[in-house]
Amino acid sequence: MKTSADLVRDYLSAVxxxxxxxxxxxxxxxxxxxxxxxxxxxxxxxxxxIGEVLAELGDPRTIAATALAEVGNGAAGAPARSGVDAPAGRGKVHPLVPLLMLTLSLPFMMVFPDLPGPLFGVLLRVTGAVLLCTSVHWVAVQKTTGVLLAAVLPSAVIATWNLSGGGPAGDVPALLANLAMLVLLAGTAAWLWRVRRA
Structure with a gap:
């Protein structure tokens, strides 16, 4: 029976x-x-x-096709050497773009509290979440966690505050609550940056 080291070696050899x-x-x-x-x-x-860890990384053919597309070998529509076409439009956006969009959506809404500020902030957050979900730089679990922490949770908290009137009253508590939310967004972005795949 193969050991974990053997499985990892076989996986990397396949890639x-x-x-x-x-x-x-x-x-x-x-x-x-x-x-x-x-x-x-x-x-x-x-x-x-170890099999679950390797499965989360993805199929070696897909990883290779994505890497080939990123360096331009598969950009002209030519199939990758493995016979798998590179996913169209995926991996083209730098991984920093969705992270910045998700993180900067809240400061934008704080600086411009009147329309169109909140609308633009929501568009930044939604676009950042979509780019994160379609990126090849993270595995599914990381994408889901990132979207939940950087898009869903802040949106739910802000909507609850606005709809219930139960948000922090006064300038200082509201500022502290917004800063705490900003720390959550920045922390999530930093974590996603650290665990990204090249």
């Missing part, structure tokens, strides 16, 4: 094989990033089955 059309330095960077992500995940979740 390397599928990504053989990548330049050697980019391929080695991809493999190093994947290996680091596996190590971090196993350290954070020592009870996790």
């Amino acid at each position: 390397e094989r599928e990504a053989s059309a990548l330049p050697a330095d980019r391929r080695q960077e991809l493999l190093a990033d994947l290996a680091e992500h596996i190590e971090v995940t196993r350290a954070e979740r020592p009870d996790a089955v």
Whole structure:
């Protein structure tokens, strides 16, 4: 029976094989990033089955196709070497873009409290959430957590405050509540940046 180390080695070998059309330095960077992500995940979740960790990363063919598309080898519609086409339009946006949109939506609403400020802030938040969900830089669990913490929770809290009138009364409590929400958004963005895939 294969050990965890054998499964990881086989997985990384499969990615390397599928990504053989990548330049050697980019391929080695991809493999190093994947290996680091596996190590971090196993350290954070020592009870996790290695098969689940690898499944969360995704299929080696998909990872290779995405990496090929990002360097332009699959940009002209040519199929990736594995026979899997790179997902159209995915991975084109820098991972910082959705994080900035989600984080800056609240300050924008605070600075411009009258229309169109809140409307633009909501559009920033929704667009940031959509870009986060369609990005190839995070696995599904990370995307879900990010959207819940940076888009759903702040929206629900603000809507509850506004609809119930039970929000913090006075300038100082309201400012502290908004700062706490901003810390949550910035913390979520920092965490997502730290766990992103290259």
